[in-house]
Amino acid sequence: MPIVASTDAVLPPLPLWRALDHETWLRRLLILLLCLWMLVVMVLPIFELLSMSFQDASGRFVGLANFILYFSTPALSNSLTNSLFVAAATTATSVGLGFGFAYALTRTCLPAKGIFKGLAMMPLFAPTLLNGIALVYLFGRKGLITKGFFGAIPGIDIHLYGTVGIIIAEVLYTFPQAMLILSIALSLTDARLYEAAASLGAGRMRIFFTVTLPNIKYGLLSAVFVCFILSFTDFGAPKVVGGNTHILATDIYKQVIGQQNFVMGAVVSVVLLIPTAAAFLVDRIVQRRQTATIAARSVPLVPVPSRLRDGIFFGYCSLIAVAIVGFYLVALYASLVKVWPYDLTLGGWHYHFTGTGGGGYRAFFNSLRMSAWSAVCGTALTFASAYLIEKSTGMRLLRQAAYLLSMLPLALPGLVIGLAYIFFFNAPGWSVGGVSVPNPFNWVYGTMVILVMSNIVHFYTVGFLTATTALKQLDREFESVSAAMGVPFYRTFARVTVPICLPAILEIGMYYFVNAMATVSAVIFLYSADIPLASVAVANMDDAGDIAPACAMSMLIVAANLAVRIFYSLVTRGLRQRSQAWTAAA
Amino acid sequence: MPSMQNDAAYLRLLDITKRFGAFTALDKLSFGADRGEFISILGPSGCGKTTLLRLIAGLETQSEGRVEIQGRDVSKLPVSARNVGIVFQSYALFPNLNARDNIAYGLVGRGLDKNRIRQRVDELLDLVGLRGMGRQFPAQLSGGQQQRVALARAMALSPDLLLLDEPLSALDAKVRVMLRGEIRQLQQRLGVTTIMVTHDQEEALTMADRILVINQGRLVQNGTPREIYDRPATPFVAAFIGAMNFIENAVKVENGCYRIGSHHLSISGENGSRNLASGAVATLAIRPEDVMIRVDELEMPNILASRVEQMEYRGANFRLRLNIGPNQRPLEAEVPAEKVRRLNISPSMPLAIQLPHDRLRVYASAKHRCNDGSLCENTL
Ligand SMILES: Nc1ncnc2c1ncn2[C@@H]1O[C@H](COP(=O)(O)OP(=O)(O)O)[C@@H](O)[C@H]1O
Ligand SMILES: [Mg+2]
Numbered sequence: 001m002p003i004v005a006s007t008d009a010v011l012p013p014l015p016l017w018r019a020l021d022h023e024t025w026l027r028r029l030l031i032l033l034l035c036l037w038m039l040v041v042m043v044l045p046i047f048e049l050l051s052m053s054f055q056d057a058s059g060r061f062v063g064l065a066n067f068i069l070y071f072s073t074p075a076l077s078n079s080l081t082n083s084l085f086v087a088a089a090t091t092a093t094s095v096g097l098g099f100g101f102a103y104a105l106t107r108t109c110l111p112a113k114g115i116f117k118g119l120a121m122m123p124l125f126a127p128t129l130l131n132g133i134a135l136v137y138l139f140g141r142k143g144l145i146t147k148g149f150f151g152a153i154p155g156i157d158i159h160l161y162g163t164v165g166i167i168i169a170e171v172l173y174t175f176p177q178a179m180l181i182l183s184i185a186l187s188l189t190d191a192r193l194y195e196a197a198a199s200l201g202a203g204r205m206r207i208f209f210t211v212t213l214p215n216i217k218y219g220l221l222s223a224v225f226v227c228f229i230l231s232f233t234d235f236g237a238p239k240v241v242g243g244n245t246h247i248l249a250t251d252i253y254k255q256v257i258g259q260q261n262f263v264m265g266a267v268v269s270v271v272l273l274i275p276t277a278a279a280f281l282v283d284r285i286v287q288r289r290q291t292a293t294i295a296a297r298s299v300p301l302v303p304v305p306s307r308l309r310d311g312i313f314f315g316y317c318s319l320i321a322v323a324i325v326g327f328y329l330v331a332l333y334a335s336l337v338k339v340w341p342y343d344l345t346l347g348g349w350h351y352h353f354t355g356t357g358g359g360g361y362r363a364f365f366n367s368l369r370m371s372a373w374s375a376v377c378g379t380a381l382t383f384a385s386a387y388l389i390e391k392s393t394g395m396r397l398l399r400q401a402a403y404l405l406s407m408l409p410l411a412l413p414g415l416v417i418g419l420a421y422i423f424f425f426n427a428p429g430w431s432v433g434g435v436s437v438p439n440p441f442n443w444v445y446g447t448m449v450i451l452v453m454s455n456i457v458h459f460y461t462v463g464f465l466t467a468t469t470a471l472k473q474l475d476r477e478f479e480s481v482s483a484a485m486g487v488p489f490y491r492t493f494a495r496v497t498v499p500i501c502l503p504a505i506l507e508i509g510m511y512y513f514v515n516a517m518a519t520v521s522a523v524i525f526l527y528s529a530d531i532p533l534a535s536v537a538v539a540n541m542d543d544a545g546d547i548a549p550a551c552a553m554s555m556l557i558v559a560a561n562l563a564v565r566i567f568y569s570l571v572t573r574g575l576r577q578r579s580q581a582w583t584a585a586a
Numbered sequence: 587m588p589s590m591q592n593d594a595a596y597l598r599l600l601d602i603t604k605r606f607g608a609f610t611a612l613d614k615l616s617f618g619a620d621r622g623e624f625i626s627i628l629g630p631s632g633c634g635k636t637t638l639l640r641l642i643a644g645l646e647t648q649s650e651g652r653v654e655i656q657g658r659d660v661s662k663l664p665v666s667a668r669n670v671g672i673v674f675q676s677y678a679l680f681p682n683l684n685a686r687d688n689i690a691y692g693l694v695g696r697g698l699d700k701n702r703i704r705q706r707v708d709e710l711l712d713l714v715g716l717r718g719m720g721r722q723f724p725a726q727l728s729g730g731q732q733q734r735v736a737l738a739r740a741m742a743l744s745p746d747l748l749l750l751d752e753p754l755s756a757l758d759a760k761v762r763v764m765l766r767g768e769i770r771q772l773q774q775r776l777g778v779t780t781i782m783v784t785h786d787q788e789e790a791l792t793m794a795d796r797i798l799v800i801n802q803g804r805l806v807q808n809g810t811p812r813e814i815y816d817r818p819a820t821p822f823v824a825a826f827i828g829a830m831n832f833i834e835n836a837v838k839v840e841n842g843c844y845r846i847g848s849h850h851l852s853i854s855g856e857n858g859s860r861n862l863a864s865g866a867v868a869t870l871a872i873r874p875e876d877v878m879i880r881v882d883e884l885e886m887p888n889i890l891a892s893r894v895e896q897m898e899y900r901g902a903n904f905r906l907r908l909n910i911g912p913n914q915r916p917l918e919a920e921v922p923a924e925k926v927r928r929l930n931i932s933p934s935m936p937l938a939i940q941l942p943h944d945r946l947r948v949y950a951s952a953k954h955r956c957n958d959g960s961l962c963e964n965t966l
Pocket of ligand 2 (some may be wrong): 636637741
C-alpha cells in the first residue's frame with residue numbers, strides 16, 4: 001500500500017487547537033454577537049420608542065392617555081385615514097399597472113424587453129422627493145401641463161397638492177417593486193399546466209382565472225403588501241406635494257422637528273407602525289403557506305407571437321415607459337433651466353448650490369461616503385449573518401430568533417427607525433431597577449456611525465433574503481466536508497462560500513448603496529449639522545422654496561446611483577465570464 | 587452477532603441511540619468493523635442509514651451509546667478529530683475549485699510545502715484514474731468523474747475510516763456497475779476500513795464484506811452477503827433483499843417437517859423455529875430461483891402440484907406465477923428460458939414443483955413475528 005505509506009509520512013498531525021472543537025464555540029459566539037447587535041440596533045430602540053408613547057413629556061407612565069388624546073384630536077387622527085386611503089389607492093393602481101407590465105415582459109413577445117424593464121426600474125434609483133419635485137414641474141401651479149407647455153396649448157390643472165399628488169408620486173415609487181415581484185411570479189410557471197388546460201378545451205379567460213391567477217397568488221399578495229407598506233410609510237413625496245393634506249409620515253416629522261413634541265412623534269410612529277407591522281405579519285403568514293407549486297422539472301413557458309396581443313402590450317408598455325422617462329426628463333430639464341418657467345435658458349446654475357441651504361456638494365459627498373460605508377459594512381454584516389444563521393448547526397433557538405429579527409426591518413418605516421434612534425442613542429442613560437446605567441452607545445449620536453447603522457437596519461431584510469437564497473443553493477455538506485478535512489469553517493467561507501455567492505453579494509452592496517443615497521426618512525432625524533446629506537438637503541431646499549437646486553441635487557443622486565448600477569453590471573458581467581467554467585451545466 | 591464477539595474491532599459502536607426530539611432515528615444499535623473491512627449499511631429510505639454514518643463521522647452526536655475507533659472512545663470528538671474521509675451523496679465538490687484544488691483542499695494549511703501537495707494530488711488523481719483531468723472544474727466532469735474526485739478528496743488525508751453515503755445513487759446504471767468494481771478494488775488496494783450506506787441491495791451484495799440490514803432504526807441482521815441472502819433473519823430482510831415467496835399457514839408437524847394443506851414438506855435448514863411447538867403455525871419462505879420444476883422423479887420429497895397462472899418473459903429467464911392451491915397465494919418461480927422452451931411450458935399447464943428442503947426457510951407466523959405486517963406480506 002504505497003500510497004497510504006507515503007502520506008502517513010507526509011502528513012503532520014493536526015495541531016491540537018484545531019482538533020479541539022473551538023470552531024463550534026467560535027460560531028456560537030458569533031451567533032450570540034449577532035443577536036446582541038440586533039438587540040442594540042433594533043429591539044432596544046424600538047422598545048424605547050414604544051415606551052415613549054406611553055409616557056408624558058417628563059417621562060411618567062400615562063398609559064393610553066397619549067393615544068386617547070391622539071384619536072380625539074381630529075387634526076391628528078385624520079392623517080391616519082388619509083394615509084390609509086393613499087396607500088390603498090396607490091396599491092391598487094401600482095399592482096394593476098405592474099401586473100400588465102409584468103405580463104407583457106413574461107407572457108408576450110414584446111420586443112426589447114430588457115430596455116422596457118430597465119426603464120420601468122428607473123424610479124428605484126431616485127429619492128421619492130424627486131417624484132414629488134417632478135410632479136411639481138409637471139402639474140404644479142406653474143407646471144408644464146398645468147400651463148399647457150408654457151402656454152402652447154390649453155393647460156389642465158389636476159390640483160396636484162394633496163391626495164392626488166401623493167398618490168401619483170407613490171405609484172411612480174411603488175410601480176417598479178410591484179412589476180418586479182409580479183414578473184418573478186409570472187415567470188415561475190409550468191408550461192405543461194397551460195398545455196393541459198388548453199387540451200381540455202379551456203378558453204383564454206378560463207385559463208387566466210384557473211391557471212394564471214392561482215399560480216401567481218402569492219406573488220400578487222406579496223406585491224400588494226409591499227406596495228401598501230411602501231406607500232403607507234413614505235415620507236419624501238408627501239413632504240413635497242402633500243400640501244395641506246396631512247398623512248402620518250409628515251405628521252411625525254412635524255411633531256418632532258416642527259413642534260419638538262417627541263411624545264406625540266412617538267405616538268404617531270406607533271400609529272404608523274401598527275398597520276405596517278400587521279401587513280408584514282399577514283404577508284409572512286401567507287408566504288409561509290406557499291409550498292413549491294412548481295415542480296422541479298417544470299417546463300418554462302415560452303410565449304408564442306400574437307400580433308394583436310403583442311401590439312396592445314407594446315403600446316401599453318411604451319406608454320408607461322414614456323411616462324416614467326418623461327417624469328425624470330422634465331425634472332432634469334427643470335434643473336438645468338435658469339428660471340422656470342420664465343427664462344428657459346439652459347445652464348448649470350442650480351448645480352452650484354450657492355445661496356441655498358442644505359450643504360451643497362459637501363452634502364453630496366457625505367452621502368456618497370455614507371452610502372459606500374453602508375454598502376460595505378451592510379453587505380459584510382448581512383452576508384455573514386445570513387451565513388451564520390443558514391449554515392450553522394446547534395443554537396437553534398437563537399438562530400431562529402436571529403432569523404425573525406432579520407425579517408423585522410421590513411416592517412419598520414424609516415421615520416420610525418430614525419425617531420427610535422434619537423430616543424435610544426441620545427438617551428444619557430437608563431435607570432434599571434434603581435441603578436442608573438450610562439448609555440454606552442451615546443457616542444455614536446450625531447456621527448457617521450449612526451447614519452450608517454440606521455441604513456443597515458433600514459435596508460437589512462432585502463439583502464438578508466438575497467443572501468439566504470444564494471446560500472440555500474449551496475450544497476448543505478460543504479461545511480461537513482471541510483470539517484471532516486479539518487479545515488476551519490472561516491477558510492471554507494472565504495474560499496468557497498463567498499466566491500460562489502459573489503454575484504449575490506454585489507447585488508446586496510448595490511442595493512444598500514442605492515437606497516442609502518436616496519433615503520431621507522431615517523436620516524432626516526439623525527444627520528447633524530456637521531454631516532449634511534444630499535437627500536436631506538433636497539428636503540430642506542424644497543422646504544425653503546429652492547425647488548430648482550433641490551431638483552438638481554436629486555439629479556446628482558440619481559446620477560450617482562445610475563453610475564453604481566452600471567459599474568455593478570460591468571463587474572457582474574466580468575464575474576459571469578470568469579465563473580462560466582464552473583457554473584456550466586454538467 | 588459475530589462481530590460483537592470480536593473485541594479487537596477497529597471500529598465499534600455500542601448501543602447507539604439517536605433521537606431527534608421525540609423521534610427515535612436509531613435504536614440501541616451495536617456493531618463492529620475489522621481493519622480493512624468493507625461494510626455496507628443497507629435499508630429502506632428513511633431507516634436511519636445516513637444518520638448512522640454521520641454519527642460515525644462525528645457530524646451528529648448520539649443521544650446514547652459510544653463510538654470507538656481503534657479502541658479509542660471518540661464519542662465526544664468532532665469530525666475534524668476523528669480522521670475520517672467522507673463522500674456524500676451529492677459529492678459536495680466545491681464548484682469554484684478545479685479537481686486538483688478540491689483534492690488538495692484538506693492538504694493546504696497543514697505546513698506541507700507546495701511540491702509535496704502537488705505530488706500527493708498527482709498520486710490521488712492516478713489512483714482514481716483521472717490523470718490529466720486535474721484542471722477541470724466539477725461542472726466540466728461527468729457524474730462518474732465527479733464521484734472519483736470526491737473519492738480522491740476523501741482519501742487525501744489517508745483517513746482511518748472511509749465513509750460513503752449512497753456514493754453511486756446519482757449515476758447512470760452502467761457507470762454505477764463499473765464504479766462499484768472500481769471502488770471495491772481501490773478499497774482493497776488501500777486497505778482502508780470502509781462503511782458504505784446504500785439502499786441498493788445489489789450494490790451491497792456485490793461490494794461488501796459484510797452487510798448490516800437496518801429497518802426503522804434497528805439493526806435487523808448483520809452478516810456476509812451470502813448469509814444475508816441465503817439465511818435472511820426475518821421476513822423483512824428476506825423480502826427486502828432479493829425476492830421471496832412466503833407460504834402462510836404452514837403447520838409444524840415435528841422438527842424438520844411442516845404441513846401445507848395435505849402436503850408435507852421437510853426442511854433441513856430450520857432456523858430459530860426449532861423451538862416452535864408441534865402444531866404451531868409458521869410461514870415458510872423460498873426464493874423464486876429455488877423453486878424447481880420437475881417433470882419426472884415425482885417420488886422425490888417436497889413435491890407440490892401447481893398450475894401455471896401467468897408467465898412473464900424476462901430475457902434470460904421466465905418468471906412464472908404458479909397456483910398451488912385455493913388457500914395459498916401463488917408462488918413465483920424463476921425458470922431459465924431455455925428450460926421453459928424445452929418443457930414447452932405454457933399458461934394453464936399443470937406443473938409439478940419441488941421446494942428443496944435446504945432452500946426453505948421457516949419464520950414463526952408473520953403475524954406474530956413482524957411488527958410491520960405490510961412489509962412481511964409483501965412477498966415480491
Ligand atoms: N436533523 C434531523 N432532524 C430531525 N429528523 C431527522 C434529522 N435527520 C434525519 N431525521 C429523520 O431520521 C430518519 C432517518 O433519516 P436518514 O438517516 O436520513 O435516513 P436514510 O436511511 O434515508 O439515510 C428520517 O425519518 C428523518 O426524517
Ligand atoms: Mg440517506
